[in-house]
Amino acid sequence: MTSLLTNNGAMVALQTLKSVNASLSETQGQISTGKKVDNAKQNAAVWAISKTMESDVNGFKSVQESLALGESTVAVARQATETVTDLLGEIKTRIASATGDNVDRTKLTNEITSLREQIASVVGAAQFNGLNLVDGSTTSTDVLSSLDRANGDVSASAITVNGVDLDTGGYTAQNVFGTNTDGITAANDGFATNIADAGTADIEIDASSVAAGDTITLNLGDQKVTYQVTAEDVAATSSNEAVVIGLKNAIESQTDYDTSELSVEYDASTAANSDQITITNNTGESMNISGQYQNAGAGDLAALSTIDISSSSAAQASLASIENLINTTIDASAAFGTVESRISIQKDFVSNLSDSVKSGIGSLVDADMEETSARLQALQVQQQLATQSLSIANQGPQQLLSLFR
Template identity: 25%
Template sequence: MVNNVSTNPGALVALQNLNRITGQLEDVQRRVSTGKQVSSAKDNPALYALAQKQRAQLGSIESVQQGLRIGSSAVDVAIAAGEGISDILVQMRTIASQASDPSLGASERALLQDQYASLGDQINRMVDSATIGGRNLLDGTTLSMSVNASTDGSSTIDIPGYNLTDASVLTIDRTGGDLATSGGAATEIADIDTTIDNLTNSLAALGAGSQALDLQGNLLSRIADSLEVSIGNLVDADLARESSRLQALQVQQQLAIQTLSIANAAPNAILALFA
């Protein structure tokens, strides 16, 4: 080997080795800090593109899930109000049954009418309160609610609405006027039974809609979970492996620095020969 003070091949080789190790160390440190094996297109264009596509699909699913949750809330509120109204109708039937007794005095009948009318007002309040997000499936303002069920908009879940303010649905006299006579009370009992049947059918349809929303939401949740796992498999770093590499590269970097220092000191040894 020829000793030369003009150039230092050993130092150049040592510097190249140090730069290579430092670059590898920076890559590993980035993967450890971000937790990602692929965090940009330059890391792996194909995997990055595939992961981005799956992220877009996941975002679409989350949007649909949000719509399903909003729809479920509207249906749940309607069902809760409808069940409450059903309970009130049972109480009203009991009062109407008492009012069908022809032996009742005027004051007793008037008291029953007041109780009946009070329950009728409560039905009105419950219908009005079944509003969420501007939607009310019981007051006739929303006769049908369509909820998007797919990421491409090709599938919807349609929930029927009802008008419990309509006399053809709630066939009772909510003012209690029919209870003024025993015959009127008997007629009101039949109307209450019809109303309960109508309401039960409405609640059954709402319940079926609620189940459909829940089933679709659960399906999308499973798909979203699978996508998250898939994205992780594509881009996540193996932190245990990267941690081991980090330690090894740190040692290699220290050795490379020492090697470069020794190589840089070689020309000084030549000068010592002329001292």
């Protein structure tokens, strides 16, 4: 039956044309934007995931900037400590020269003074963007290293960089190490000696003038022990004994303590031993040990002010102090080098992670341009056919005119 009022063919053709036009419009949108999911209407779940990941990528940019800034700051600090180590080595050569006779001690002293001033200049200038990690002004600083997402929550992680205090001022000598310790003179609060295999060394402590917060550092082979004097030590009936016990406990807790290789003995039963510890080397080879006292508030290189080369014996004693100071800066350089390497690795990781996330976002929302191009050609043909089909369907009612002629 042919109806004048209802043209079923035209309606079918019109719906087909509308569908083709909608698909064609969507395909043209994908070509113009390059995305198959450009808004939440197209695919709410995929769009939400992509936006969350895009916010993470933006966060990674801030992380990369923070890591770059942190790496530069630590690099400056490392370079400064390495330079100071070299300068201390220069001072050591002058001290070594002064241990001999028939030397010009005045000129050597002037050179040491000049080198000490140069060290202070290097430490003061070792800042990046106003942050100095080597002059004692910064205890530690955090470098933003990552944004971690877990169960929908985001948290920031950081790499902590510890500062050092290579200031050369503020030192007050106390002659903490007693006469039983090798390399001690009235002008020095440091010592260095060597213990042969199965040999011993007595370290005597005179804590009569120390204050809470003062530190005693021992280097036992390749291990470092630091003990900070407490208020309880100072207030004890025998401050010598209290500090000796604290130092012994620090050695046993801070080192890879193995009594078969290293033993630390303390005997308070006799007055002669109540203020000293005896270290025995059982490692099978000789061991270098050294010590350095530092009063609270003084910089780690403040003992440079105690360097004395006025005589051969004084210069010999000063060798112990300079050796301790060199060990201090070497440790600082190693620490900065380690954290700088860690920051560099993290920076590369974050860069690669950002690229991977961007690639993941692309796989979710980017249009396949080859497929989209082919679909566009097909839809354009379908549009032409649908248009022609609608035109044919619309001409159908005109056939009714022949019935009225």
